[in-house]
Amino acid sequence: MATIKDIAKKVGVNPSTVSRVINGTASISEETTKKIMAAMKELDYHPNILARGLVNGNTFTIGLVIDAGNNAAYANTFFIKSVTAIENVTQRLGYNLLITNHGEREKGNAVKNLVLEHKIDGIILPVSGITDDLIRLLRENQFPFVIMGEPDQSYTGKNWVDMDNEGGGRLAVRHLLECGYRHPALFVESMKNTFEQKRTRGFMKELEKNKIPAAKNDIIEVGDDIALKIKELLNHRSETDSIICTNNIVAYHVLQALKQNKVSIPEEMGIITFDNYPLAEYLDPPLTAVDIDTYLLGEQVANSLFDMIKQKGRKEESAFIETKIIKRKSTEKR
């Protein structure tokens, strides 16, 4: 494989000259430039990234940590689209993307090693993957990193990007009202998930804003028997005319239960779900969804990281990615 020296020899010039035309880092006569270019083409020269990295301390690679323990992250289209976006940005800028999960056994050492062994120039972490230890390491080394998802209060940095779950909650309510529904209820899988808490908060705020009295039992945490919960809902609060589900699977079960109770959708009851997972589209009727533009999220995250890489010590600023409605049959009340 041709090296810079081979080119230099062929053209009869010093390796440094070759380096300079490659990097455009000094004025080289047009003539030699041409000759060197030609030689590079002829010998099919490609720079050795390792050598380059060794001297100027960068690898043109960024890391992306994935949370393999978290099955949802995987199953979810969410994740995949984000990765695609990140990869696209990365490639556009001439970088490569290195993927790793944070190695259960070694307690995050996989990530630590990537940083310390100079394999990457920056890293994207899922909020589930941050530990005080890791953060300290990164900060100490002034190592560029961005977090996907909003960390809890204890984290003071602003280098994160999340989707706007609360906004999504509000949007869902607003959409239902616009469609002519008057009294939405909310089905939550588990309040343990912070994203569900946030969606719930948005739900409540938007109800309040529209002066709709929100009763405690308009918010239902799903247990084993969704069918039962539905029945209760139908009996106790007959004014409920629409349901928001914080995830697809819940929505699926709600749909089944409603059908069993012979409730017509979307006429008697509207349904809207979070996460535009393929499932939503194929149900009967197809479900309107609060979509989270995860491609945008990934893009934003990547851009944010590259900003940090290009100019270290830059002011950090967190961001929320807006949600949007994918309108389908399940909320077409008319």
Next chain:
Amino acid sequence: MATIKDIAKKVGVNPSTVSRVINGTASISEETTKKIMAAMKELDYHPNILARGLVNGNTFTIGLVIDAGNNAAYANTFFIKSVTAIENVTQRLGYNLLITNHGEREKGNAVKNLVLEHKIDGIILPVSGITDDLIRLLRENQFPFVIMGEPDQSYTGKNWVDMDNEGGGRLAVRHLLECGYRHPALFVESMKNTFEQKRTRGFMKELEKNKIPAAKNDIIEVGDDIALKIKELLNHRSETDSIICTNNIVAYHVLQALKQNKVSIPEEMGIITFDNYPLAEYLDPPLTAVDIDTYLLGEQVANSLFDMIKQKGRKEESAFIETKIIKRKSTEKR
């Protein structure tokens, strides 16, 4: 960041000695070994991979090319599980995984560069991503690579791993027969897909083996109106008592159509689908699926690649990953 020289200085020894204890490449007295180890720990030493790679020509990174154009690959759990598997194997062996899509614009240059710029030691390619050009490059450089999916006849190499689609077709039929069904039909999305061709071939072979006369119209290529196709099937060939669908979405529609025709499942009609996509589990009834152990596929691919990396010029051998049945309600005829 501490280097080998720092360690050497601290212990009062030559850098080469430090290198040797790190690599266990020569006999070093127990005493100095201990001192060096201690110093390494104290200074939190981590080898600089770039420097190491520069001298001994490897990066401890492998590449994985994904076919981002191919949405299916993404949406599919298929892909994700394989990646997880590959990542796990990779990490276990102390390597890292670099992901790239093969850059539409630059016509595969992304991959070419990875190889030529010494960013990786080996690469995994989707069969959709191979071109004669690329293959030639890899072969010329004796660069280790493995293909995911069976290439067509024109490819003479044996360095590929695929799932056993034909076997899956056979398995589906066999399962139905075991459940007591007598005459399966097959719903195919499009015969353009080679994996569907293979599944179809398996279907036919197994029918033949069981002396079941396979009529042309036992194999239905899905058009716009599955409901209609179903109706036709029910009318024309009343002996059909079970349906195999080569993918989930088709299965979903078949299910809907059958319900509309008030055909009871699994009693009057059994259904079995390919690809254990989450959807299958949540349908009513939950669908029996021919599962493709994509985790295993990924593992196999990765192992195969690492074999090649460790011992270049080793004999290549392609492999099929077996399928298996995930039994659910939709084939419980009794």
Next chain:
DNA sequence: AAAAATAATGCAAACGTTTGCATTTCTTTT
């Protein structure tokens, strides 16, 4: 106790770049 063999370590070059400084060549100014 000297010679031979072995174990432990040091020295210096090499991997392929980049880059500060020095030198040469060319162009402009006086």
Next chain:
DNA sequence: AAAAGAAATGCAAACGTTTGCATTATTTTT
């Protein structure tokens, strides 16, 4: 035409490792 300035290029060190060869220290053999 000499001096000054700018442009083009060369030299050599540096980045952090590894490794063949040389050297020294230690042990074993005679």
